[in-house]
Structure formats: C-alpha cells, structure tokens
Amino acid sequence: MGTVAAHGLCKSFGKVQALDGVTLDVPDGSFFVVLGPSGAGKTTTLRAIAGLEKLDAGSVHLDGRDATGDTPAARDLAMVFQSYALYPRHTVYENIASPLRARRCSSSEIATAVEQMSSLLHIERLLQRRPAQLSGGEMQRVALARALVRRPRAFLMDEPLTNLDLKLRVEMRTELTRIHRSLGATFVYVTNDQVEALSMADQVAVLKEGKVQQVGTPTEVYERPANKWVAGFVGSPPISLLACRAEGDRLVGADGWTLPRPRWTTAEDGRALLLGLRAEDLSVEQRGNASLSGELYGLEPLGDRTVVDVRVGTEILKVKARPTVTGTPGERLLVTVDLDRVHLFDAGTGLSLSEAGR
Amino acid sequence: MAVSVDEAVSTGPARDHTPPARRLGGRGRSVLEIALLTLLAVVMLFPVLWMIETSIKENRDVYAIPAKFFDFTVTLEHYKDVFVAPGGGRSALSVAFLNSVVVAGVSTLLATVLGVPAAWAYSRFAVKAKKDQLFFILSTRFMPPVVVVVPIFLMYRQVGLIDSKLGLILIYAAFNVPFTIWMMKGFVDEVPAEYEDAAMLDGYTRLQAFRLFTLPLLVPGIAATAVFALIFSWNEFVFATFLTSSDDVRTAPPAIAGLIGGTTTDWGLVAAASVVFALPVLVFAYLVRKHLIAGVTLGAVRR
Numbered sequence: 001m002g003t004v005a006a007h008g009l010c011k012s013f014g015k016v017q018a019l020d021g022v023t024l025d026v027p028d029g030s031f032f033v034v035l036g037p038s039g040a041g042k043t044t045t046l047r048a049i050a051g052l053e054k055l056d057a058g059s060v061h062l063d064g065r066d067a068t069g070d071t072p073a074a075r076d077l078a079m080v081f082q083s084y085a086l087y088p089r090h091t092v093y094e095n096i097a098s099p100l101r102a103r104r105c106s107s108s109e110i111a112t113a114v115e116q117m118s119s120l121l122h123i124e125r126l127l128q129r130r131p132a133q134l135s136g137g138e139m140q141r142v143a144l145a146r147a148l149v150r151r152p153r154a155f156l157m158d159e160p161l162t163n164l165d166l167k168l169r170v171e172m173r174t175e176l177t178r179i180h181r182s183l184g185a186t187f188v189y190v191t192n193d194q195v196e197a198l199s200m201a202d203q204v205a206v207l208k209e210g211k212v213q214q215v216g217t218p219t220e221v222y223e224r225p226a227n228k229w230v231a232g233f234v235g236s237p238p239i240s241l242l243a244c245r246a247e248g249d250r251l252v253g254a255d256g257w258t259l260p261r262p263r264w265t266t267a268e269d270g271r272a273l274l275l276g277l278r279a280e281d282l283s284v285e286q287r288g289n290a291s292l293s294g295e296l297y298g299l300e301p302l303g304d305r306t307v308v309d310v311r312v313g314t315e316i317l318k319v320k321a322r323p324t325v326t327g328t329p330g331e332r333l334l335v336t337v338d339l340d341r342v343h344l345f346d347a348g349t350g351l352s353l354s355e356a357g358r
Numbered sequence: 359m360a361v362s363v364d365e366a367v368s369t370g371p372a373r374d375h376t377p378p379a380r381r382l383g384g385r386g387r388s389v390l391e392i393a394l395l396t397l398l399a400v401v402m403l404f405p406v407l408w409m410i411e412t413s414i415k416e417n418r419d420v421y422a423i424p425a426k427f428f429d430f431t432v433t434l435e436h437y438k439d440v441f442v443a444p445g446g447g448r449s450a451l452s453v454a455f456l457n458s459v460v461v462a463g464v465s466t467l468l469a470t471v472l473g474v475p476a477a478w479a480y481s482r483f484a485v486k487a488k489k490d491q492l493f494f495i496l497s498t499r500f501m502p503p504v505v506v507v508v509p510i511f512l513m514y515r516q517v518g519l520i521d522s523k524l525g526l527i528l529i530y531a532a533f534n535v536p537f538t539i540w541m542m543k544g545f546v547d548e549v550p551a552e553y554e555d556a557a558m559l560d561g562y563t564r565l566q567a568f569r570l571f572t573l574p575l576l577v578p579g580i581a582a583t584a585v586f587a588l589i590f591s592w593n594e595f596v597f598a599t600f601l602t603s604s605d606d607v608r609t610a611p612p613a614i615a616g617l618i619g620g621t622t623t624d625w626g627l628v629a630a631a632s633v634v635f636a637l638p639v640l641v642f643a644y645l646v647r648k649h650l651i652a653g654v655t656l657g658a659v660r661r
Contacts, residue, residue, distance in 0.1 A: 047555075050555075050559060051558075052555050052558070052559075071558070071563065071564075072555075072558040072559050073558055073559070073560075073561045073562060073563060077559060078559060079555075079556070079559045081552050081555070081556060083550065083552055085550065085552035085553055085555065085556040086556075087553060087556070087557075087571055088553075088575070089574055089575065098557070098560045099559075099560040099561055101560075102557075102560045102561030102562045102566075103561050146556075146560070
C-alpha cells in the first residue's frame with residue numbers, strides 16, 4: 001500500500017503556468033523528495049496530489065487507482081503544511097486527534113493513539129496547550145503528530161523544516177529519516193533545501209518552472225546531473241561552468257585555456273560546450289591530472305574547509321581547499337582538475353553530454 | 359496564525375490620537391484642542407440631552423418660556439404613555455417597537471445566513487469574473503432608498519407585499535446582503551485557507567471544514583457585521599414610511615414621526631419614544647464596540 005503516481009500534471013494560475021506536465025512515480029515505502037527553487041511548482045504538485053488543487057490536465061493515481069476526481073478526504077493521505085496549519089482554537093491534543101475524530105474513532109482509541117504519537121515525538125507535556133503557546137519546533141512536532149497519528153496511504157510534507165532554526169532542522173532531519181524507516185510508509189517531501197534532499201531522499205525529483213528536470217537517487221542527481229541547470233542547483237558551493245569547445249583531443253576554453261579532452265565525450269569538434277567543474281574535483285594543491293592557470297580572486301573560509309575563488313580568464317572557479325590554505329588576491333595559481341569527474345553540457349540546449357560515455 | 363480581532367484592535371486606534379498633538383506644540387495646543395472638542399461635544403450632545411430632559415418633564419415644563427434646564431418636576435408619565443394606551447392595553451407605539459424588533463431581527467438573520475457563506479465562497483473559490491460579480495453586488499447599494507422606493511412600491515403592490523412585515527424584512531435583507539458579503543469577505547480573507555485544507559486532509563468534507571474550523575474564527579466578524587446590519591434595519595425610515603401604513607405593521611421610525619404634525623404635538627411622548635428607540639442600539643453597540651471597530655479597520659480597510 002502506498003504508491004503515488006502523478007502523470008502530466010498541468011495547472012496555471014492566470015498567466016502563470018505553475019505545473020507544465022509534471023510526472024512523478026513514487027514507489028511504495030520510499031522517501032521521495034521534490035526539490036526545486038521557490039516558484040518551481042513544488043507545493044502546487046503536492047497540493048494536486050492531495051486533491052486541494054483542481055488540475056487543468058493530468059491524472060493522479062493512488063495505489064494504482066485513478067484518484068484524480070476524488071476529494072482530499074477520500075484520497076486517504078496526510079499532509080504537513082509549511083505553516084503547520086494547526087487549528088488555533090484547539091488544544092494540541094485536539095489537533096492531533098482531529099484526523100481520528102473525522103473518522104469517528106472511539107475516544108479510547110483516540111486517547112491511545114494520541115498518547116503514542118506524543119511520546120514518539122516527545123510532546124507529552126504540551127497536550128493541553130494551544131498552538132499560540134508553542135515554539136516553532138514544537139508546532140512542527142505537533143503538525144507531524146497530526147499527520148502520523150493514523151496510517152494513510154502516503155505522507156505529504158510541504159517544506160516542514162523550512163521555518164525551523166538550523167540546529168533544530170538538522171535534528172529533525174535525522175528524526176524524520178528515523179520515523180520513515182520505522183513506519184516503512186511512503187513519504188512525498190517537498191523542499192528547496194538540497195541538503196535535505198540529498199541527505200534524506202531515496203529518490204529526488206528536481207523541479208524547475210513547473211517541469212521535472214531529472215528524477216534519480218541523490219547520488220545520480222549529484223554525480224550525473226541531466227542538464228546544466230540541475231548541475232548548478234544541486235551542490236554547494238555551486239558548480240563552475242566554463243564555456244569551451246572540443247578541438248581534436250583537447251578542450252579549448254573561450255578564454256584560451258586548454259585541457260585534455262575526456263575520453264568519454266562524443267561531442268564533435270567545434271561544438272559550443274560548457275565544462276562543469278565541482279569545487280571538490282578541483283584543487284589548488286597539485287593533485288589531479290590536468291591544470292588550468294588563473295589568479296586568486298578571493299577566499300571564503302568555512303571552518304572545515306575554505307572555498308577558493310580563482311579567476312580563469314573572465315570566469316570564476318570555485319575550488320574546495322583545506323582550511324589552512326592562504327594567499328593574496330592577484331597571486332598566480334595553478335588549479336588542477338580531476339578529469340574523470342568533469343561534466344560536459346551542450347551550451348545551446350544545456351543537456352548533459354556525459355551520460356553516454358560513462 | 360489565528361486572527362484575533364480583540365488583539366488586532368484593542369491597542370491600535372486608541373493610541374494613535376495623543377502623540378501627534380504633543381509633537382505639534384505643548385500645552386497651548388492641547389488647551390485649544392480640549393476647548394474645541396468640548397464645543398463639539400456640546401453641539402453634538404445637546405439635542406440628545408434635550409431629548410432626554412424633555413422625556414422626563416411634565417407637559418407645562420416642556421412648553422415653558424424661558425425654557426427650564428434644571429428646575430422642573432421629573433415624571434415618568436411619558437414613558438408609560440409609550441407602552442400603554444390611554445384607555446389601558448397596548449399602545450400603538452409599543453406595537454411599532456415590537457414590529458421593529460421582528461423586522462430588524464429577522465432581516466439581519468436572513469442577511470447573515472445568506473451573506474456569510476457567500477463571502478466564504480467568494481474568498482475561497484476561483485469564481486469566474488469574481489471582481490465583476492462583487493462589484494455588481496456592491497452596486498446594488500449605490501442607489502439611495504428614495505430613488506428605488508417607487509419602483510419597489512409598484513412591484514410590491516403587484517405581489518401583495520405592501521403593508522406587510524415580510525415585505526420590509528425582504529427589502530432590508532436585500533439591502534444588507536451585499537454589505538454582509540463585502541464585510542465578511544474581508545474577515546474570511548484574514549483566516550488562512552490552510553486550516554480548511556488541513557481539515558479536509560484529516561478527513562472532513564469541505565463544508566465540515568468550514569463549519570468546524572473556519573466559522574468559529576469568524577464569530578467576531580459576524581457579530582460586527584450583524585450589528586451594522588441590525589442598526590441599518592432598525593433605523594430605516596424611507597421604505598418603512600412608503601411601504602407600510604397600518605399600525606399593526608408599521609415599525610418605530612415612521613410611528614414616531616407620525617406623532618408629529620397633528621394640531622398639537624405631545625413633545626414629551628415624542629422624546630420618550632425616541633429615547634426608547636435609541637436605547638437598544640446604543641446598548642448593543644456598546645456591548646460589541648470592540649468588534650465594531652474591528653469591523654471598520656479589519657474588514658473594510660485592510661483589504
């Protein structure tokens with residue numbers, strides 16, 4: 001029990017096309033993350049699955065059955081809202097009990113279930129309070145408890161951690177993963193935070209402007225981005241993209257640099273390309289098998305590492321280095337490149353050229 | 359989060375008055391201010407005061423020249439006359455008051471029952487040409503009653519609603535529904551739609567979600583709106599004068615006006631009837647004053 005399949009979802013709000021043919025297949029029991037920047041249509045996708053948004057086109061299948069026209073109640077899903085949407089007049093207890101009351105459970109059943117949930121989420125002492133008397137983290141737990149108190153087909157979560165402070169967010173990440181494991185239920189989780197996506201997901205769907213850019217495991221999305229946009233969105237610091245073209249066995253940059261051409265590329269000579277270099281595949285400390293020369297542009301110490309900005313021609317490369325690295329701006333530097341891990345994209349379409357050869 | 363009307367209102371408007379005066383210039387300014395405000399208060403309140411005085415004076419004091427302000431004999435005779443007919447039994451005025459209560463109450467109830475769900479629908483759903491519809495609804499209030507009273511009179515005569523309480527109730531409700539929709543839409547807009555979304559995912563139907571989770575949050579707004587509607591119906595004079603004639607149906611405003619203009623006018627009775635007429639609205643407005651201000655600032659202005 002618990003597959004969610006959305007096919008060709010389309011939805012526009014006035015002139016804005018929020019969803020433009022979104023297709024997702026969420027396997028039973030998976031932690032499925034929908035990742036994208038704000039305005040990408042993530043929340044609309046989730047609301048469409050929940051039945052809160054009327055679709056212009058497309059269908060939603062739950063457990064293989066067409067549920068496109070069903071009411072939210074009939075779909076048997078639970079949702080955690082970004083704003084938590086706790087009922088302000090109800091106590092925490094009543095908030096958590098609400099889904100059970102709607103299903104006319106007996107009060108002893110309700111008491112047991114609420115008790116169980118509140119101990120799972122460590123909110124036993126809050127049960128008689130009202131939402132206004134809770135902190136953000138507590139509200140989040142109550143919202144989670146209200147969703148988890150029954151066993152729906154799937155859990156929908158709309159950026160549930162966004163409104164929490166950083167420390168709490170990291171804690172709740174682990175906790176949510178733990179809850180997912182112990183329930184074995186299907187989670188559809190929307191976020192704009194790639195760290196959440198990469199750390200929690202079984203599968204990630206990257207969304208941009210109402211279109212699915214790529215679906216895959218976190219590793220696939222990170223290691224083999226389908227296009228330059230996914231490459232740029234996933235990863236921190238962001239990937240550096242350099243304009244270049246293939247000439248024989250070399251890649252020649254727009255600014256005149258050359259690198260050996262990776263063996264796996266099939267691009268014909270002269271085609272305009274983008275070379276994608278992740279910060280951790282570059283080094284200013286003489287590793288790797290090829291190099292670019294540039295000058296030091298800036299240092300960004302982050303504690304556990306330092307990001308070195310190196311200017312190559314007119315473009316800036318972000319290079320990950322040890323925290324001890326030092327230098328003065330303008331200093332000449334040699335950046336070595338791990339050629340086995342570079343990405344190549346077509347400059348026109350933005351699509352990856354790396355897939356085929358690997 | 360929850361929109362608590364009390365919280366939204368209690369501190370705001372009251373506080374705004376003093377600081378600008380202080381900033382503009384010290385004690386002189388505030389003395390002038392107090393003097394002007396006192397003058398204004400006297401001008402505004404004198405008729406009210408005179409009405410109350412007249413209602414408790416004996417007839418010879420009422421007509422005394424020069425007018426007596428303080429040294430008159432107090433009597434409650436006029437108040438008795440308002441309710442009791444000269445020969446005993448119910449007076450025509452007391453029937454009129456009862457009619458007013460029925461007409462104002464039922465028409466307000468009707469307008470609220472129709473207007474609140476409509477406001478909710480306009481706030482929550484994508485309705486075709488929503489703005490045009492709302493403008494049309496509002497436009498029915500553009501014309502003053504005197505302009506439409508003649509056509510309505512003719513229509514009412516055709517369908518037999520002339521000189522009936524039902525006729526008045528319907529016309530007052532028709533006037534109050536647009537007002538209720540507009541004012542309540544402001545209140546509904548303030549309540550996040552996500553409460554209803556969450557409730558529907560909990561397993562409630564849309565109407566249950568509205569009734570159980572949104573409606574309780576709208577109670578202050580409904581109270582404010584209903585009081586405005588009630589005051590309109592209670593005070594309405596033009597329709598009541600033109601559409602009713604018999605004592606059984608007539609509401610208080612035309613009944614009180616009818617006391618004036620015979621060969622002699624019993625001013626004591628007019629004054630006493632006016633006080634009785636004004637009292638319920640004053641008491642009611644006082645009881646819900648917080649929500650009334652909320653209605654003005656929150657419902658009407660912020661959106």
